[in-house]
Amino acid sequence: MGESKCSIDLVNTGLKMWCTLGIQVPVVCAPMATGSTAKLVTQVVLGGGFAFIPAGYENVRHLREELATTRSILSSSGQSHSLRLAVGVGFYGWKLDQDGDGANAMLDAALQAGVRAIWFSFGSELGKYVEYVRESDTNTGRKTLIFIQVNSVDEALKAVNEWHADIVVAQGIEAGGPGANYAPPAFNLVSSILSALPPNAPPVLAAGGIINGAQIAGFLALGAAGAVLGTRFLLTPESAYTGPQKAALLISDSTSTVRSHAFAHARGTFGWPGNIDARGIRNKLVEDIENDEELSVVQERLADATKHGMSDYMVIYAGTGAADLHDIVEAQDVVKELYREIIARLRATQSILIEPKKVVIEPED
Ligand SMILES: Cc1cc2nc3c(=O)[nH]c(=O)nc-3n(C[C@H](O)[C@H](O)[C@H](O)COP(=O)(O)O)c2cc1C
Known part of the structure; x- marks a missing residue:
């Protein structure tokens, strides 16, 4: 994967974000309640990607245990040298609303563990949680990147203009697990969001139905900074699926x-x-x-x-991409394979632009 600390020079968009996260492959494993494990999350990180632990419907004690297990696996792999924990935690906005006073305790569990990022989805009152994270960062001198998952252009504008998200995750209708029934397909959604956001807006990641590097290369060409995959990581030995x-x-x-x-x-x-x-x-x-x-x-x-x-x-959450998945592959290898596929596809695509120069086109009479 190269010696440099941050090898993502595929596109400038989002470069800073990936370097802040300390990862090499523009691939994020989604928080997956019922699907993720600490083992899955750490293997994605060890493969060069980034990953979120799902807070899902769990309580503070369970979340603390997951974070401790994650730290211990990363430490034993020689990957946890600092007070920061090289993963994120994903929260449902509506669930934090339900938790009431307990919401801050859930956020504290993640922040005290020093996670690098927090993901919010499916909530209309996310501003107060974003504010809480920002205040905590001011007190600790840390920077916790805030990902907000959205399903429409309006939601993206709100996430950026009102809630000041660091990263926007555009989730299309193809996505496995929870999602909005009004979401357009991911390719349309990402395209519309990129057109609607100002030029200096935060990076946008694509989510929904993505399972291979060719698709990710397509989203990078569109202007996305990377991709979030869920279903692809369910078919790993490390996922919680039976x-x-x-x-x-x-x-x-x-x-x-x-x-x-x-x-x-x-x-x-x-x-x-x-x-x-x-x-x-x-x-x-x-x-x-x-x-x-x-x-x-x-x-x-x-x-x-x-x-x-x-x-x-049984309840088996899955995105449309499941149809083209035929093997169970270790999570680290999935990330490495995606990286190779992204590079290969971007190079092959570039050659499409170079080749026509060799063709002499005769002007018509
Ligand atoms: C089993 C499963 C559980 C999920 N749980 C969550 C979750 O806890 N929080 C969340 O924001 N999204 C959740 N999602 C949706 C993901 O964030 C992501 O948008 C989706 O997996 C992307 O689509 P894909 O599965 O087709 O790759 C889940 C998806 C799956 C498949």
Whole structure:
């Protein structure tokens, strides 16, 4: 991956951001409640990318434990030399709202661990949490980068102009797990956001359905600073997905995923903003919810299926990219492979521009 401390000179956009994060590959592993583990997050970082621990629905004690495990794995790999922790933590805005007074304690757990970044998603009142992080930074003299995930141009403008995000994550409709049912496809969304933001605006990352370096190269060419991947990292030995969940992803095709509220209902995770649903594998669980089966019956069947590893009635969040994933690959290797693919595709694309010069085009009469 090269000797230099920060080898990302692919594009100038976002260069500073990647160097601040101390990473070499413009790839971020999304915070994935139910999908991430400390092991996954650390392996992505050791591979040269950046990764977020999901705070999800967890409490402070659990988050502290995850952070401690992360630090210990990075230390034993010789990668944690400072008080900073080379990962981020992802928070749901609506969940922090629900936590009320407990929200600051959750943020403190991340900030006291010295994480390099904090990710906020799915909240309309994120300003106060951003403010809290900024105040903490003023007191400690640290800089914690704030990522805000958005699903529309208006949300991007709010994230930049009102909340002063350091990085905007543009999540398209293809994304696995929770997302907005009104989001355009990621390529359109990134393009629209880049057109709407002023030239000195923060870097924009693309998210949703991205699984390979060619796609990331496409987003870099569009003007994004990098990409956020979730589903691709579920198919690693380090993810929290069970064997049956991974097997269901491996046999999925382009018709297998659906956006639905069924997953949250079945899991009993209520409180989501109304237009936030989730993408996952369409199975009997989804059909039962669509057919108005009693929630208690669905939840009983889900518990039973989870216990016995029956994937046709489990919650399996997945993005549209799952259709083209056919192997389980170690997370470090995924990041390295993505890096090679990005470079190869950008070089190949550049040659398209050089080749035509050799062609002599005769002027028409
Ligand atoms: C299993 C799973 C869990 C997720 N959990 C979270 C989460 O805790 N917080 C969040 O902001 N986004 C979450 N997401 C969405 C990701 O942030 C990201 O936008 C998405 O994974 C990108 O799409 P992809 O999965 O197609 O790569 C989750 C996605 C998946 C697949």
